[in-house]
Amino acid sequence: xxxxxxxxxxxxxxxxxxxxxxxxxxxxxxxxxxxxxxxxxxxxxxxxxxxxxxxxxxxxxxxxxxxxxxxxxxxxxxxxxxxxxxxxxxxxxxxxxxxxxxxxxxxxxxxxxxxxxxxxxxxxxxxxxxxxxxxxxxxxxxxxxxxxxxxxxxxxxxxxxxxxxxxxxxxxxxxxxxxxxxxxxxxxxxxxxxxxxxxxxxxxxxxxxxxxxxxxxxxxxxxxxxxxxxxxxxxxxxxxxxxxxxxxxxxxxxxxxxxxxxxxxxxxxxxxxxxxxxxxxxxxxxxxxxxxxxxxxxxxxxxxxxxxxxxxxxxxxxxxxxxxxxxxxxxxxxxxxxxxxxxxxxxxxxxxxxxxxxxxxxxxxxxxxxxxxxxxxxxx
Amino acid sequence: xxxxxxxxxxxxxxxxxxxxxxxxxxxxxxxxxxxxxxxxxxxxxxxxxxxxxxxxxxxxxxxxxxxxxxxxxxxxxxxxxxxxxxxxxxxxxxxxxxxxxxxxxxxxxxxxxxxxxxxxxxxxxxxxxxxxxxxxxxxxxxxxxxxxxxxxxxxxxxxxxxxxxxxxxxxxxxxxxxxxxxxxxxxxxxxxxxxxxxxxxxxxxxxxxxxxxxxxxxxxxxxxxxxxxxxxxxxxxxxxxxxxxxxxxxxxxxxxxxxxxxxxxxxxxxxxxxxxxxxxxxxxxxxxxxxxxxxxxxxxxxxxxxxxxxxxxxxxxxxxxxxxxxxxxxxxxxxxxxxxxxxxxxxxxxxxxxxxxxxxxxxxxxxxxxxxxxxxxxxxxxxxxxxxxxxxxxxxxxxxxxxxxxxxxxxxxxxxxxxxxxxxxxxxxxxxxxxxxxxxxxxxxxxx
Numbered sequence: 152x153x154x155x156x157x158x159x160x161x162x163x164x165x166x167x168x169x170x171x172x173x174x175x176x177x178x179x180x181x182x183x184x185x186x187x188x189x190x191x192x193x194x195x196x197x198x199x200x201x202x203x204x205x206x207x208x209x210x211x212x213x214x215x216x217x218x219x220x221x222x223x224x225x226x227x228x229x230x231x232x233x234x235x236x237x238x239x240x241x242x243x244x245x246x247x248x249x250x251x252x253x254x255x256x257x258x259x260x261x262x263x264x265x266x267x268x269x270x271x272x273x274x275x276x277x278x279x280x281x282x283x284x285x286x287x288x289x290x291x292x293x294x295x296x297x298x299x300x301x302x303x304x305x306x307x308x309x310x311x312x313x314x315x316x317x318x319x320x321x322x323x324x325x326x327x328x329x330x331x332x333x334x335x336x337x338x339x340x341x342x343x344x345x346x347x348x349x350x351x352x353x354x355x356x357x358x359x360x361x362x363x364x365x366x367x368x369x370x371x372x373x374x375x376x377x378x379x380x381x382x383x384x385x386x387x388x389x390x391x392x393x394x395x396x397x398x399x400x401x402x403x404x405x406x407x408x409x410x411x412x413x414x415x416x417x418x419x420x421x422x423x424x425x426x427x428x429x430x431x432x433x434x435x436x437x438x439x440x441x442x443x444x445x446x447x448x449x450x451x452x453x454x455x456x457x458x459x460x461x462x463x464x465x466x467x468x469x470x471x472x473x474x475x476x477x478x479x480x481x482x483x484x485x486x487x488x489x490x491x492x493x494x495x496x497x498x499x500x501x502x503x504x505x506x507x508x509x510x511x512x513x514x515x516x517x518x519x520x521x522x523x524x525x526x527x528x529x530x531x
Numbered sequence: 532x533x534x535x536x537x538x539x540x541x542x543x544x545x546x547x548x549x550x551x552x553x554x555x556x557x558x559x560x561x562x563x564x565x566x567x568x569x570x571x572x573x574x575x576x577x578x579x580x581x582x583x584x585x586x587x588x589x590x591x592x593x594x595x596x597x598x599x600x601x602x603x604x605x606x607x608x609x610x611x612x613x614x615x616x617x618x619x620x621x622x623x624x625x626x627x628x629x630x631x632x633x634x635x636x637x638x639x640x641x642x643x644x645x646x647x648x649x650x651x652x653x654x655x656x657x658x659x660x661x662x663x664x665x666x667x668x669x670x671x672x673x674x675x676x677x678x679x680x681x682x683x684x685x686x687x688x689x690x691x692x693x694x695x696x697x698x699x700x701x702x703x704x705x706x707x708x709x710x711x712x713x714x715x716x717x718x719x720x721x722x723x724x725x726x727x728x729x730x731x732x733x734x735x736x737x738x739x740x741x742x743x744x745x746x747x748x749x750x751x752x753x754x755x756x757x758x759x760x761x762x763x764x765x766x767x768x769x770x771x772x773x774x775x776x777x778x779x780x781x782x783x784x785x786x787x788x789x790x791x792x793x794x795x796x797x798x799x800x801x802x803x804x805x806x807x808x809x810x811x812x813x814x815x816x817x818x819x820x821x822x823x824x825x826x827x828x829x830x831x832x833x834x835x836x837x838x839x840x841x842x843x844x845x846x847x848x849x850x851x852x853x854x855x856x857x858x859x860x861x862x863x864x865x866x867x868x869x870x871x872x873x874x875x876x877x878x879x880x881x882x883x884x885x886x887x888x889x890x891x892x893x894x895x896x897x898x899x900x901x902x903x904x905x906x907x908x909x910x911x912x913x914x915x916x917x918x919x920x921x922x923x924x925x926x927x928x929x930x931x932x933x934x935x936x937x938x939x940x941x942x943x944x945x946x947x948x949x950x951x952x953x954x955x956x957x958x959x960x961x962x963x964x965x966x967x968x969x970x971x972x973x974x975x976x977x978x979x
Contacts, residue, residue: 420543420590441691459850466689466698466854473703489548492579522700525641525686527716528725529739530838 167208169223175207176227180234188235191361192499196316198274201241204231205271210245213398213453214253214269221394222450225401229443232405233412236503237361239402240510244276244314244321244362247395251277251322251339251380254387259377260341275321276314278342278367279388279395280511282324286388287520294325294369296338302375303327303338311353313362315344324384339384340374347372358502393464394453396512400446403471403507404439406500410478411435413497414485421485430481435474442470462524469517472508479504542568543590549579550590609635609705611908612697614687614851615712616640616670617733618649618894619881622901623710628677631909637680637706639699642735644670644683650894652737653762653926657769662738687713690855692874708908711852711863711872711879715845715892720813723754727816727824728841731763743838748772752826752836754813756783760842761796762926767840768805769928775834776800777811777826784925788932789944792970795954799930799971808832845892847883862890868915870904878904886918895921936966944968 184200191197204210209231211217213224224246232239249268252260267273285292294307305325315321323342326334344350344367351366381387414432418425425431445467452460483490483497490497508514539554551557551571556564560578562571568587575584611627613620616638624636638644646668655665674681682701689698690709697704717730729740744751748771753764756778768774776783782793783800797807812829816839819825826834847862858864858873862885865871870878880900882892899916906913925932938944938958942965948955953971957964 417548420548438691438694438696441694445691459853462688462850463854470689470698470703487548489579494579518700518702521688522684522686525688525700527730529736530726530729530743 167212167217169220172208172212172223172227173230176204176209176230179203179207180231184231184238185234188238188496188499189494191235191237192358192502194360196361196363197235197238197241200238201245201274202271204238204242205245205269210242210249210271211269213246213394214249214265216253216265217269219453221397221453222447225398225404225446225450228398228401229405229408232402232503233409236402236406236409236500236506237359239405240359240506241276241314241362243399243402245271245274246398247277247279247391248275248314248320248322250391250394251387252341254391255339255380257377257379260380274314274316274319275341276312276319278309278312278315278321278323280311281309282337282384282388283392283395283511284516285326286385287516287523289516289519292324292326292334292337294323296325296327296374298327299373302373302379303340305340305342305369305372305374307369309367311364312367313359313364315350315365315367316363317344317346317348317350319344322380324388336382337384338374338382339380339387341378341380342367342369342372342374343378357505358499359506390454390456393449393455393461396468397446397449397453397464399507399510400442400468400471403468403475404443404446406475406503406507407435407439407471407478409496410475410482410500410504411439413482413490413500414478417486417489421487425485428481428484430477432481432485435478435481438470438474439478442467442474445470458524462521465512465517465521465524468512469514469521472504472514472517475504475507540568541590542587544577544580544582545586545588549577551587609695609707610637611635611708611710612637612639612704612706613710613712614639614697615714615881615883616642616644616683617712617714617881619712619714619883619897619901620710621646621673622897623712623880623904624673624677624679626898626901626905627908628679630905630911634909635680636677637682637704638674639682639685639687639697639701639704640670641684641686642733644674644681645734646670646673647734649733650926652731652734653759654766654928655737656741656744657766659770660741662734662741665734687851690851692855692857692877695876707876709877710904710908711877711883712881713848713851713863713879713883715847715862715882715890717841718844718846719841720843722813722815723839723841723843724816727818728754728839730841731759732845740838740840744770744772749837750823750835751775752777752824752834752839753842754778754826754839755842755844756780756785756807757842757844758784758787758923758925760840763840763842764805765800765803765927765929768803774804775806775808775836777808777813777828777834779810779812781809783807784932786940787923787934787938788968788970789956791944791946792932792954792956792968795970796927796930796932799927803929808834845882845890847885847890860888861885864888867918868903869907870900870916871907878907880904891918891921893921893923930971933969934966935968936964938966938968942966 209227212220228239228242252265281293284290296303296305320343324337324339329335349368353364411432479500486497542551556562556566645666647665685699685701687699695706717732731737750773751767753760753776756776761783764774764776784793814829815827817825824836824839849859852859852863863879863883865879865884867886872879881897903916920937923934942958944956947957952973956968958966
């Protein structure tokens with residue numbers, strides 16, 4: 152049984168060639184995902200599609216064990232996001248969760264558990280929006296950990312975490328409190344959404360409703376050795392931060408590309424008036440290609456720890472947001488009333504592009520962070 | 532299948548743009564694939580917006596309009612974008628505006644962009660100046676006068692030359708011509724922590740040092756006895772501080788001055804109260820509890836100072852140029868006549884450039900460089916920039932030093948004239964004078 156499972160794994164992984172992965176993502180995106188996009192926008196959580204994407208390798212190829220093909224992973228996410236930004240976001244959440252597991256070096260997380268995750272047999276996301284902002288000094292850390300025999304007890308509430316459900320999981324970070332209440336460091340752990348975790352419905356968002364986003368409340372939630380991703384958390388976060396941010400660019404560029412598609416779609420009928428608009432499809436196409444090239448170049452060295460590299464990753468991530476916003480806006484103007492129909496892709500993409508620009512790291516935070524990195528340090 | 536059957540037609544809903552394709556039909560409303568538009572019942576409605584069949588008209592796709600026919604492009608007059616609000620950046624603004632009253636100009640600057648005379652930084656402390664008193668013209672005033680769109684405290688973070696797009700921390704900026712006047716940054720050996728060592732390369736940095744020294748006489752360690760280190764050391768001493776200069780070389784300005792000349796500088800420092808620690812490599816700096824810094828050197832010495840100033844050289848930050856694929860060789864490589872970088876429509880000048888691999892970080896060449904760039908950008912005739920080695924005037928007031936020409940390291944300096952007050956030297960190649968050096972001043976010259 153064990154042996155056959157291993158053989159199957161090997162065979163599966165061998166099938167994940169670059170070409171095969173892209174062929175599968177093309178088939179899934181142009182087929183079931185395209186069909187489901189409106190339904191996902193309305194709230195359908197597409198685990199069936201995620202499973203298919205996982206089986207095709209799109210959720211695993213960025214991992215070291217599968218060749219650290221971050222560029223391929225981004226390209227696949229871009230292709231899916233072209234049809235549905237929410238699914239692109241689920242892929243990103245899933246991808247970074249896999250990254251945490253692999254980088255944890257914890258056998259309980261990086262073994263069979265990661266195999267299942269990477270192949271889309273189990274599902275989990277990331278609860279790092281708050282801690283990432285906390286590390287940049289933008290907001291306080293929401294989860295608190297206290298040391299107890301064998302692990303930590305975690306308390307606190309996260310307002311919205313995506314790609315989770317009962318039986319699923321997500322990577323999370325809590326500030327470890329000393330007896331006097333001060334924070335000594337942070338611990339990163341796998342938050343298994345079992346019966347101890349209260350998942351609370353979120354208010355209705357204007358988009359991304361199919362991403363299974365919940366409020367998470369932890370009340371003395373025990374984290375044991377098997378769930379520890381990194382303790383302390385900061386070195387791991389510093390190591391994966393560029394990849395964490397760079398992977399999101401796939402979602403941004405995909406939304407942009409889908410919007411360009413929509414503008415081009417009406418060109419035969421409306422080109423004679425649309426030429427009075429700015430952000431014409433050809434202009435945006437050139438910018439998209441340039442940004443995609445920059446992304447793929449950066450994806451070749453995802454663990455470059457230099458400041459210059461991080462700056463360029465932040466730059467291309469900001470580009471992605473700006474391009475998605477402009478392209479989505481342009482596509483609605485190009486399509487006119489037909490794009491304004493609730494079933495039409497352009498109005499949905501406008502909401503998706505807004506998400507791209509506000510999800511952590513938001514456009515404003517990217518600029519804030521780039522400015523911070525550019526500033527020289529001097530004596531106090 | 533015969534030709535007539537396959538000759539499917541398309542009809543477009545004039546209200547919402549939905550296309551009815553005879554070949555595909557509309558199975559959702561009961562129209563099988565292959566249903567001719569004429570055969571659709573009259574009470575059929577648009578599947579998307581609900582208007583009637585009569586609101587559809589025949590649709591023939593036309594070829595897509597190419598971007599060349601786009602009329603929006605005409606309004607995108609993006610003009611000249613200049614990155615850098617120092618002497619070089621403003622020189623280009625002034626020159627452009629003098630030649631053309633209308634060309635749109637945007638100035639992107641990481642600092643406040645206020646205008647001041649940079650060489651003054653070397654002598655300002657002893658003259659009891661403040662950052663405010665050194666500002667010759669506020670950035671906002673200059674921008675209004677020269678009609679410039681000013682983006683201050685804005686960092687340039689990305690550049691795509693094929694798109695003519697500069698990306699900044701205030702968002703992307705499109706340009707027709709881009710001028711890089713990025714300046715150079717102090718470089719520091721790893722042993723010097725940035726949070727413990729000051730550097731002075733612009734008004735803001737100078738202002739930080741000035742504030743740190745404002746409370747009274749301090750012990751200052753200057754690391755590096757190059758041009759900037761020597762000038763500042765003297766100025767600090769004149770301002771009443773106790774100054775020690777550390778350098779890896781046996782004498783200050785080694786590499787620039789012959790031994791005979793640097794010996795004179797060293798002896799003038801003795802009377803000016805500047806101590807010199809020769810052959811000293813700093814291996815570490817730490818902060819004590821009282822805020823003072825402890826400096827360790829490779830030869831085992833320990834020094835205590837209230838303020839450490841690093842003057843260990845300048846370098847051009849290559850990140851932006853490299854990200855844009857511009858040729859970089861000790862600086863942004865430019866054509867020595869046109870000042871154009873390796874990318875079309877991108878020019879560079881001042882401290883950030885290199886000519887044939889050599890940077891030339893002085894004020895004097897900037898005006899000529901700005902002239903050449905402004906003429907090229909505006910397509911006006913111009914003979915091009917003609918690079919000449921600038922006259923080098925070291926503002927060591929205890930012993931002024933003046934150097935002309937392009938001295939060579941492999942030529943000997945010969946004494947031309949020498950007395951107690953002044954030393955004149957020269958370098959000759961094949962009998963022709965290529966460089967001259969004057970160290971010190973005769974009292975007659977001082978009087979004049």
